[in-house]
Amino acid sequence: MDELVRAIAADNFIKMTAVNAREIAEYARTVHKTLPTATAALGRTLAAASMLGSAMKEEKASLTIRISGGGPIGSIIAVSDSSGNVRGYVQNAEVDLPLKADGKLDVGGAVGKNGTITVIRDLHMKDPYVGSTALVSGEIAEDLTKNLFESDQTPSACALGVLVDRDQSVLAAGGYIVQLMPGAPDELAEKLEDNVRAAGPVSEILRSGSVDDVVSAVLNGFSPRILERSDPAYHCRCSRDRVSRIVAGLGKDELADILEKGEPLEIICRFCGKAYSFSTPEIRELTEECHKEN
Numbered sequence: 306m307d308e309l310v311r312a313i314a315a316d317n318f319i320k321m322t323a324v325n326a327r328e329i330a331e332y333a334r335t336v337h338k339t340l341p342t343a344t345a346a347l348g349r350t351l352a353a354a355s356m357l358g359s360a361m362k363e364e365k366a367s368l369t370i371r372i373s374g375g376g377p378i379g380s381i382i383a384v385s386d387s388s389g390n391v392r393g394y395v396q397n398a399e400v401d402l403p404l405k406a407d408g409k410l411d412v413g414g415a416v417g418k419n420g421t422i423t424v425i426r427d428l429h430m431k432d433p434y435v436g437s438t439a440l441v442s443g444e445i446a447e448d449l450t451k452n453l454f455e456s457d458q459t460p461s462a463c464a465l466g467v468l469v470d471r472d473q474s475v476l477a478a479g480g481y482i483v484q485l486m487p488g489a490p491d492e493l494a495e496k497l498e499d500n501v502r503a504a505g506p507v508s509e510i511l512r513s514g515s516v517d518d519v520v521s522a523v524l525n526g527f528s529p530r531i532l533e534r535s536d537p538a539y540h541c542r543c544s545r546d547r548v549s550r551i552v553a554g555l556g557k558d559e560l561a562d563i564l565e566k567g568e569p570l571e572i573i574c575r576f577c578g579k580a581y582s583f584s585t586p587e588i589r590e591l592t593e594e595c596h597k598e599n
């Protein structure tokens with residue numbers, strides 16, 4: 306099962322969130338039929354959204370990460386609730402680039418770096434908080450680190466990784482975000498940087514270990530304490546009711562066209578691939594309800 310932990314260390318000067326998101330990334334791969342490079346890009350973004358979303362305290366809050374870098378993959382969307390349950394998709398799932406010289410999947414090449422990463426925090430109270438920054442490399446972790454720093458001025462280190470097996474299934478996926486609280490001594494930052502370097506790629510730790518091993522490696526020597534544990538999952542919130550509202554909300558002309566054709570209307574959820582079909586009488590009923598309300 307996937308796991309997310311939140312920890313503090315070094316007299317509360319360090320906050321850390323880490324997630325093992327292998328099942329989330331694998332589920333996303335099977336739903337969207339992504340090829341390896343797209344699997345990694347989507348898996349990284351889902352892991353990041355889960356960590357940031359789970360940090361939101363308001364129960365109904367949601368967090369969206371949108372990345373658009375001009376590369377062949379198009380846009381990537383990941384949405385999390387406040388428990389870290391996520392859903393997402395990439396525009397072009399069939400993107401698969403040759404491996405980079407270091408043997409890693411070329412996520413930066415697939416995403417591109419001519420564009421932005423946007424983090425939207427919606428507390429369902431007033432206008433959502435939107436933080437958008439220019440991409441650095443399209444590798445996602447680096448881009449997110451810059452975005453987080455610009456939005457809250459707290460220095461952080463972020464690592465995201467997905468390992469894809471020979472059969473294209475997800476072998477390991479997850480990441481971490483470490484934040485240094487204001488007033489932290491300089492030597493703390495230096496030691497933390499050394500730890501991050503020594504820990505190596507997060508996907509390698511998760512391949513044979515757990516999320517606790519990630520915390521132990523990154524916070525080595527800082528006496529970390531786990532504050533919270535949860536089990537995030539890939540979860541879509543679509544329902545026939547929600548999709549009906551979308552149908553009812555279509556323009557008058559568009560609905561007239563659909564009714565004239567007399568064929569059932571099929572709508573496929575972009576997040577989970579579930580198909581919803583509406584017969585002509587059902588569409589008529591929905592439009593009549595809609596007109597009554599007007």
Ligand code: ZN
Binds near residue numbers: 541574576577
């Ligand atoms: Zn759905």
